[in-house]
Amino acid sequence: MRDCFDGFVIIGGGVCGCLLAHELITRTDANVWLIEAGGEQAENATDRQRPGRWLHLLGSSDDDSHPTEPSRSLAGRKMDWPRGRGLGGSGRINAMIWVPPHRHDWRMLSEAGLEPSQLERSFEVAMNRMATESPSYLSEPSRLFLAAMAMRSDFGTFAAYRRINRNSRRWTTEQLLDDVRHNNPAAAARLRIIRGSVSTLHVSNGRIESVVWSDSNSTNRTNLSSQTKIISCAGSLGTPRLLMQSGIGNADELSQLGLKTSVHLPAVGRSLHDHLIMPVVHSHDGQAFPGTPPNMSDLTRWQHGRTGPLASNIAECGGFDREHEFQWHVTPTDYLRYPNAKAEAAITLGVSLTRPRSRGQLRLFRDLASSSGFRLVIEAGYLDDLNDIERMIEGVRVTRNMAVHLSESGMRLFETVPGRRRESDEQLVAAIARYAQTLYHPGGTCAIGPVVDDRFNVHGLTNLSIVDASVLPHPTIANPTAVLATLGCLAASQLAI
Numbered sequence: 001m002r003d004c005f006d007g008f009v010i011i012g013g014g015v016c017g018c019l020l021a022h023e024l025i026t027r028t029d030a031n032v033w034l035i036e037a038g039g040e041q042a043e044n045a046t047d048r049q050r051p052g053r054w055l056h057l058l059g060s061s062d063d064d065s066h067p068t069e070p071s072r073s074l075a076g077r078k079m080d081w082p083r084g085r086g087l088g089g090s091g092r093i094n095a096m097i098w099v100p101p102h103r104h105d106w107r108m109l110s111e112a113g114l115e116p117s118q119l120e121r122s123f124e125v126a127m128n129r130m131a132t133e134s135p136s137y138l139s140e141p142s143r144l145f146l147a148a149m150a151m152r153s154d155f156g157t158f159a160a161y162r163r164i165n166r167n168s169r170r171w172t173t174e175q176l177l178d179d180v181r182h183n184n185p186a187a188a189a190r191l192r193i194i195r196g197s198v199s200t201l202h203v204s205n206g207r208i209e210s211v212v213w214s215d216s217n218s219t220n221r222t223n224l225s226s227q228t229k230i231i232s233c234a235g236s237l238g239t240p241r242l243l244m245q246s247g248i249g250n251a252d253e254l255s256q257l258g259l260k261t262s263v264h265l266p267a268v269g270r271s272l273h274d275h276l277i278m279p280v281v282h283s284h285d286g287q288a289f290p291g292t293p294p295n296m297s298d299l300t301r302w303q304h305g306r307t308g309p310l311a312s313n314i315a316e317c318g319g320f321d322r323e324h325e326f327q328w329h330v331t332p333t334d335y336l337r338y339p340n341a342k343a344e345a346a347i348t349l350g351v352s353l354t355r356p357r358s359r360g361q362l363r364l365f366r367d368l369a370s371s372s373g374f375r376l377v378i379e380a381g382y383l384d385d386l387n388d389i390e391r392m393i394e395g396v397r398v399t400r401n402m403a404v405h406l407s408e409s410g411m412r413l414f415e416t417v418p419g420r421r422r423e424s425d426e427q428l429v430a431a432i433a434r435y436a437q438t439l440y441h442p443g444g445t446c447a448i449g450p451v452v453d454d455r456f457n458v459h460g461l462t463n464l465s466i467v468d469a470s471v472l473p474h475p476t477i478a479n480p481t482a483v484l485a486t487l488g489c490l491a492a493s494q495l496a497i
């Protein structure tokens, strides 16, 4: 039991939390307490570093997945939303795709009040911190796809995705902390990592005065010294949940749950957004992408040559149409079945809207079976906006045109999902309802504007900030890690003053 936290307290050691911890211990003389809910994983670390293994990590001990409520527009389907736990957060289990922020992302953030020049400077810093590299391996279907698209610029721009890897191994922001232990032991000595889950922040006189957290042994309430700053990096589900459990949220809803309101902030948990991907799957006449378990020669190729199919992140390449309305992810597999089914020769062209308009929300529900006394209810709101459905149909049709072009370029394809006989709008709507998947990018639940100001401070509280995917007012154009790392570096530069 500790008497008091001083300096900075970071809740959640995910993509943003570890990056922020690194910046604060290296840029200031303060102590940094990092409280991470996930413990140290028992699973073989080398195994987890294989890029191709990320799909196996879903549902593993690294994944604290949450089910959504049934979605009206997805024929009442529920979805599992994986969330990484342990240092590195969702970076431990993600697909490692690195897409630099697009000008629409800069505009979205500057409209929320962030200074464009500071954002660009912070992105430079983020690029220095994050380990990214070009892929060392591309499967045959991805190479054929990229060659075909290079002949048709009217489809847009496509490339192999840069990966969040170091030497063809998964890299997470946890490794920044390992590096600092090695390179700067004095700074590392000021970092204290607590393996515990924070359940409540106690508010008094407009500031957080203490933190309730539990580890495997006990539940503790620790006070904050008067200058201590607390930063929630618990992610787009974890942060709003923590705020609501602490009485920070919509006063009416909190009182219905029997919670005393500390700060009335109705936007906590609202404006939930995510990218939805519709996989258009084809079988082909080439070779199947290797399934599992890996064979010895592939294992040796990866371990010693840092290449081969095990160095693949599966979602190997993709791109955007000219207007950046759609993003495509291409996998050399049947996206809906790999790695669970017997390996078959397939390629998936998955299409998503870059800026969906639909919004969902998070709520708490009293649940005595849960250790916190509450369950998180996720209403994803997928395709609730009619415009999103119309554009998804258009996206599937464009994807089919790409597949025709790919066939004409020499790859013999047969569409299995949605299936060629599904032609009409109604049939495509039904197929999207049945097959579309989360692209794992929830955000917006504590947005800059209604919940935090342009310096990430929570309205109405003097010592609480939020730096994670929950602050994104709108979806990023593509995979969000690069934008989030930029926000982490920007927040660090402001907190370090």
Ligand SMILES: Cc1cc2nc3c(=O)[nH]c(=O)nc-3n(C[C@H](O)[C@H](O)[C@H](O)COP(=O)(O)OP(=O)(O)OC[C@H]3O[C@@H](n4cnc5c(N)ncnc54)[C@H](O)[C@@H]3O)c2cc1C
Pocket (backbone or CB within 6 Å): 011, 012, 013, 014, 015, 016, 017, 035, 036, 037, 038, 058, 082, 083, 084, 085, 086, 087, 088, 089, 090, 091, 093, 094, 095, 096, 097, 098, 099, 196, 197, 198, 199, 233, 234, 235, 236, 238, 239, 242, 439, 440, 441, 467, 468, 469, 470, 479, 480, 481, 482, 484
């Ligand atoms: C399967 C999957 C694939 C993805 N693929 C990509 C990709 O290829 N490219 C890309 O750019 N993005 C990808 N993403 C999205 C990206 O990983 C997330 O947007 C990003 O990790 C969010 O960062 P964060 O810091 O907000 O939260 P996270 O990284 O999720 O970290 C939150 C941390 O907080 C901890 N925590 C939560 N609640 C508490 C609490 N109460 N107390 C203490 N600790 C707590 C959690 O254990 C976790 O470690 C993917 C995500 C998933 C799940």
